[in-house]
Amino acid sequence: MNLELENLSVKVDNKDILKDFNLKIKPGEIHAIMGPNGVGKSTLSKVIMGYPDYKIVKGDIKVDNKSIKELEITKRAKLGIFLVYQNPVSIEGVRSSEVLKSSYDAVSNEKKSLYEFITNIEDISVELNMNKDMLHREFNVGFSGGERKKNEILWLLMLKPKFIILDELDSGLDVDSLKVVTEALNKYLEENKETSVLIITHYTRILDYLKPKYVHMVKDGTIIKSGDFSLAKLIEKYGYNQSFDIKGDLTCE
Numbered sequence: 001m002n003l004e005l006e007n008l009s010v011k012v013d014n015k016d017i018l019k020d021f022n023l024k025i026k027p028g029e030i031h032a033i034m035g036p037n038g039v040g041k042s043t044l045s046k047v048i049m050g051y052p053d054y055k056i057v058k059g060d061i062k063v064d065n066k067s068i069k070e071l072e073i074t075k076r077a078k079l080g081i082f083l084v085y086q087n088p089v090s091i092e093g094v095r096s097s098e099v100l101k102s103s104y105d106a107v108s109n110e111k112k113s114l115y116e117f118i119t120n121i122e123d124i125s126v127e128l129n130m131n132k133d134m135l136h137r138e139f140n141v142g143f144s145g146g147e148r149k150k151n152e153i154l155w156l157l158m159l160k161p162k163f164i165i166l167d168e169l170d171s172g173l174d175v176d177s178l179k180v181v182t183e184a185l186n187k188y189l190e191e192n193k194e195t196s197v198l199i200i201t202h203y204t205r206i207l208d209y210l211k212p213k214y215v216h217m218v219k220d221g222t223i224i225k226s227g228d229f230s231l232a233k234l235i236e237k238y239g240y241n242q243s244f245d246i247k248g249d250l251t252c253e
């Protein structure tokens with residue numbers, strides 16, 4: 001998917017969070033965003049997904065050159081946008097499989113019988129090294145942080161999105177689980193070459209696995225520096241407050 005953010009400025013609770021945010025992601029590209037706590041990374045992901053609390057005061061979000069600013073969440077999901085939440089919520093009283101099936105029916109262009117659907121999610125749960133019983137428990141209720149993240153990836157692999165936002169997928173996953181999950185994602189991306197990814201993270205480990213082409217550093221609600229993977233390494237080494245380009249070891253576009 002071709003996704004473009006043009007001078008995007010966003011207010012939450014009457015506070016300016018994103019300011020003139022510009023980013024172009026072409027089909028098949030993987031971009032990463034890094035930045036200190038509270039600069040607006042999760043806000044960005046929710047604005048792209050279409051949460052009404054996040055008010056766009058200026059600028060636009062375009063998919064294949066068409067504005068999606070006025071589209072509600074379900075319509076954006078139908079276009080193929082998928083957000084893996086930093087903190088996935090739980091839903092009491094409904095089984096995981098039921099939540100997944102109803103969202104699949106609402107969003108996917110493919111139709112599956114319940115039997116086919118259950119077989120499919122069970123296969124994916126094996127691939128993700130999940131306990132199959134989790135599919136039949138209440139959605140995310142009592143799930144550990146890592147189990148919730150795996151549940152999100154299972155959902156993602158069922159819905160086959162064209163634009164994926166991973167908001168701190170790596171938080172909560174142990175080293176082995178992160179490997180299993182990123183292997184499944186890489187396999188999906190290999191089979192779906194037009195799918196683009198926006199990774200939000202604080203650490204380079206996930207980037208070692210998913211290999212973004214571009215890394216962007218966000219501060220005060222906007223991108224202040226873009227580069228390749230080496231930028232992530234520099235951020236890890238020096239933090240966000242160092243002016244490390246004067247050291248001369250940064251390759252920027």
Ligand SMILES: Nc1ncnc2c1ncn2[C@@H]1O[C@H](COP(=O)(O)OP(=O)(O)OP(=O)(O)O)[C@@H](O)[C@H]1O
Pocket residue numbers: 012013017035036037038039040041042043044053086
């Ligand atoms: N619904 C909301 N109501 C009020 N303030 C909000 C809301 N959502 C976000 N904010 C504020 O917007 C700012 C940006 O939050 P956001 O969650 O986007 O940060 P972040 O960059 O994702 O941080 P982290 O790295 O800690 O996840 C914060 O100051 C936060 O308190």
Ligand SMILES: [Mg+2]
Pocket residue numbers: 041042043086167
């Ligand atoms: Mg966040």
